Amino acid sequence: MSKLNEPYGGELKQLIKPNEKLELIESSKILRDWDLTPRQILDIELLLNGAFSPLSGFMTESEYDSVVEKLCLPCGTIWPIPIALDVDENFVSSVEEGDSIALRDQEGVLLAILEISSKWQPNKHKEAEHVFGSNDTKHPAVNYLFNQAGDYYLGGKIKGVELPTHYDYKALRNTPKQLREKFNKLGWQKIVAFQTRNPMHRAHQELTFRAAKNEEANLLIHPVVGMTKPGDIDHYSRVRCYEHILDHYPEQTTDLSLLPLAMRMAGPREALLHAIIRKNYGCSHIIIGRDHAGPGKNSKGDDFYGPYDAQELFKEHEEALGIKMVPFQMVSYVQEKAEYLPNNEIDEGMTVLNISGTELRRRLREGLEIPGWYSYPEVIKELRKTKPARSKQGFTVFFTGLSGSGKSTIANALLVKLLEMGDRPVTLLDGDIVRKNLSSELGFSKEHRNLNIERIGFVASEITKNGGIAICAPIAPYTQTRATVRELIKEHGGFIEIFVSTPLEECERRDRKGLYAKARAGIIKEFTGISDPYETPKSPELVIETMDTTPDNAAHKVILKLEQLGYIK
Numbered sequence: 001m002s003k004l005n006e007p008y009g010g011e012l013k014q015l016i017k018p019n020e021k022l023e024l025i026e027s028s029k030i031l032r033d034w035d036l037t038p039r040q041i042l043d044i045e046l047l048l049n050g051a052f053s054p055l056s057g058f059m060t061e062s063e064y065d066s067v068v069e070k071l072c073l074p075c076g077t078i079w080p081i082p083i084a085l086d087v088d089e090n091f092v093s094s095v096e097e098g099d100s101i102a103l104r105d106q107e108g109v110l111l112a113i114l115e116i117s118s119k120w121q122p123n124k125h126k127e128a129e130h131v132f133g134s135n136d137t138k139h140p141a142v143n144y145l146f147n148q149a150g151d152y153y154l155g156g157k158i159k160g161v162e163l164p165t166h167y168d169y170k171a172l173r174n175t176p177k178q179l180r181e182k183f184n185k186l187g188w189q190k191i192v193a194f195q196t197r198n199p200m201h202r203a204h205q206e207l208t209f210r211a212a213k214n215e216e217a218n219l220l221i222h223p224v225v226g227m228t229k230p231g232d233i234d235h236y237s238r239v240r241c242y243e244h245i246l247d248h249y250p251e252q253t254t255d256l257s258l259l260p261l262a263m264r265m266a267g268p269r270e271a272l273l274h275a276i277i278r279k280n281y282g283c284s285h286i287i288i289g290r291d292h293a294g295p296g297k298n299s300k301g302d303d304f305y306g307p308y309d310a311q312e313l314f315k316e317h318e319e320a321l322g323i324k325m326v327p328f329q330m331v332s333y334v335q336e337k338a339e340y341l342p343n344n345e346i347d348e349g350m351t352v353l354n355i356s357g358t359e360l361r362r363r364l365r366e367g368l369e370i371p372g373w374y375s376y377p378e379v380i381k382e383l384r385k386t387k388p389a390r391s392k393q394g395f396t397v398f399f400t401g402l403s404g405s406g407k408s409t410i411a412n413a414l415l416v417k418l419l420e421m422g423d424r425p426v427t428l429l430d431g432d433i434v435r436k437n438l439s440s441e442l443g444f445s446k447e448h449r450n451l452n453i454e455r456i457g458f459v460a461s462e463i464t465k466n467g468g469i470a471i472c473a474p475i476a477p478y479t480q481t482r483a484t485v486r487e488l489i490k491e492h493g494g495f496i497e498i499f500v501s502t503p504l505e506e507c508e509r510r511d512r513k514g515l516y517a518k519a520r521a522g523i524i525k526e527f528t529g530i531s532d533p534y535e536t537p538k539s540p541e542l543v544i545e546t547m548d549t550t551p552d553n554a555a556h557k558v559i560l561k562l563e564q565l566g567y568i569k
C-alpha cells in the first residue's frame with residue numbers, strides 16, 4: 001500500500017533528464033520520427049512530469065494485457081487504463097522491437113525518445129469491453145479507439161527531452177514536483193483535490209469548501225484542460241470562470257492548478273486514474289461524485305455506468321491507492337434559508353431550487369436570466385461570452401441537392417436577404433465557385449467529393465466560429481460527410497441543413513449547363529443522379545420543394561426557419 005502524501009508507487013518518475021538533452025537531440029537525428037497525436041501529447045506530458053508514476057514509458061504488451069484484464073500492472077500495482085502508443089500499419093511495419101524512435105510534437109519539436117520493447121496489434125473489442133465496459137461508439141473513448149486510434153501499439157521506456165509547450169495560463173500549470181514543493185512551502189499536509197471538466201457554480205464552490213472543511217484539509221481545484229468530453233466548454237473560458245470562483249474561498253485555503261490530461265470518460269476506472277494522478281501531485285484526498293467521469297448515454301439511451309459505480313470501485317481499492325475518497329455530498333439551494341445545504345440536512349417541506357445543465361444551456365442560448373443563487377455574475381458573464389444567445393452566434397446554412405436543383409439560386413437570394421439585415425458578415429460558398437478556387441484540382445470521385453465538402457466545412461466552421469454566416473451550396477451527396485461537417489460546425493454555432501428537393505427529371509429538363517445531356521451521352525462520368533449516387537438527407541432542418549415555390553419564396557422560408565430556431569431576431 002502507498003503511504004498518504006507519497007507519490008504512487010513510492011517515487012515520482014520524472015523522465016526528463018536535463019543533462020542528457022543535447023545528446024538525445026543529437027542522437028534523434030538519425031531515428032525514425034513519430035509525430036504524436038494531440039491525445040498522445042497529453043499522455044506523454046503526464047508520463048514525463050511524473051503524474052503517471054510509476055509508469056516509466058508507454059505500456060508494453062504484457063503490461064497492457066494485465067491492465068486491461070486485471071486492472072493492475074504485472075507487479076500487482078493497481079492501474080486502470082492502458083497508456084500505450086497507438087500507431088498505424090505503415091509505421092509499425094517500419095520499426096522493430098529494440099529500435100528507438102523520436103517522439104515529436106506537431107511542430108516537430110523532440111519531446112522524447114521511445115525505446116521500443118514491444119509492438120503488437122491489440123484486440124480493440126476486448127479493450128473496449130474490459131476498460132470501458134462497452135463496445136458502443138457513443139462512448140467517446142470507444143469511438144476514439146475504433147475510429148481514430150491506430151491499429152497497432154508500441155510500448156517501452158521513454159527518455160524525456162522536454163515537456164510539451166503551452167502558451168496559455170503558464171502560471172497555473174505545475175508539474176507534480178512543483179505542486180508538491182508549493183504545498184510543502186505553504187505547510188499544507190492534507191489536500192482535497194477536486195476534479196472537474198465543467199465550469200464551477202455556487203453549488204460546486206459550496207460542496208468543495210464543505211469537503212475540505214470536514215476533512216480539515218486545504219483544497220486543490222484541479223480542472224482538466226486536456227481532452228474532455230466532446231462538446232464541453234473550451235478550457236479558456238472555464239479557466240476564467242475558475243479564476244473568478246477562487247475569489248469566493250477564504251484566503252489561504254484553496255489553490256488552482258491545471259491538469260493536461262486526456263480524459264477517457266471511463267467512469268469507475270477513470271476515477272482510479274484520477275486518484276493516482278492526484279496522489280502524484282501531492283493530494284491526500286479526492287472528491288468522487290455521482291457519475292464521476294461519466295460519458296453520458298449509450299445508443300439505447302441508457303447510462304454507461306451506474307451513478308455510484310465509481311465510488312464503489314474506489315472503495316475496493318482505496319487502501320492500495322493510498323489516497324482517500326471524499327464521496328460527493330450533494331448540496332442544494334434552500335430558498336427559505338437562502339443558502340446551500342447538504343441534502344441530508346434539508347428539512348422536509350423546504351423549497352429546494354435547482355437548475356439542470358440542460359436548463360442552464362437553454363437560458364444561455366436564449367439569453368434568459370440566471371439567478372444569483374445559482375452562480376456568480378462574473379461566471380455567468382464568461383459563459384455568456386462563450387455560449388452567446390443564438391441570435392448572437394455564427395451559423396452555417398448548408399444547402400444540398402442535385403445539380404440544377406436550384407441550390408445556387410436560392411442561396412443567392414438568401415445571401416441578399418441576410419446582407420440586407422446586416423447584423424453579421426455573410427459569405428457564400430457556392431459549389432461552382434468553390435470548385436474554381438478552393439478545390440480546383442479535384443474531380444468527382446467519392447474521395448474527391450468528400451475532400452471538397454470537408455474543405456467547405458472547414459471554411460464554414462471558421463466563419464461560424466468567428467460569428468459570421470456561411471451559406472454553402474454544394475451537391476454534398478454523401479450522408480456521412482454531411483454529418484461530419486455538421487459535427488465540426490455545431491461546436492462553434494448553428495448548422496442548418498436544407499435539402500433542395502427537385503426531382504431528377506426536372507433537373508434534367510432544366511439542364512442549364514448542358515451537363516445532364518453530356519452525362520447521358522457518357523461524356524461526363526460519375527455524374528450525380530445519373531451515374532453517381534445522391535443520398536437523400538433523412539432529417540434536415542428544412543426541405544424545400546422547388547416545384548411549387550419561387551427562389552424568393554424559398555429564401556424567405558429559410559429566413560423563417562432561422563427565426564424559428566432563434567438565429568435571427
Ligand code: PPS
Nearest residue numbers: 403404431432444449452474475476525526527528
Ligand atoms: S460535390 O459532390 O458536392 O463535391 O459537387 P459540387 O462541388 O457541388 O459540384 C459543383 C458543380 O460541378 C458540376 N459538375 C458535376 N456535378 C456532379 N457530378 C459531376 N460528375 C459533375 N461534373 C461537373 C455541377 O455543375 C455542379 O454544380 P451545381 O451547382 O450543383 O449544378
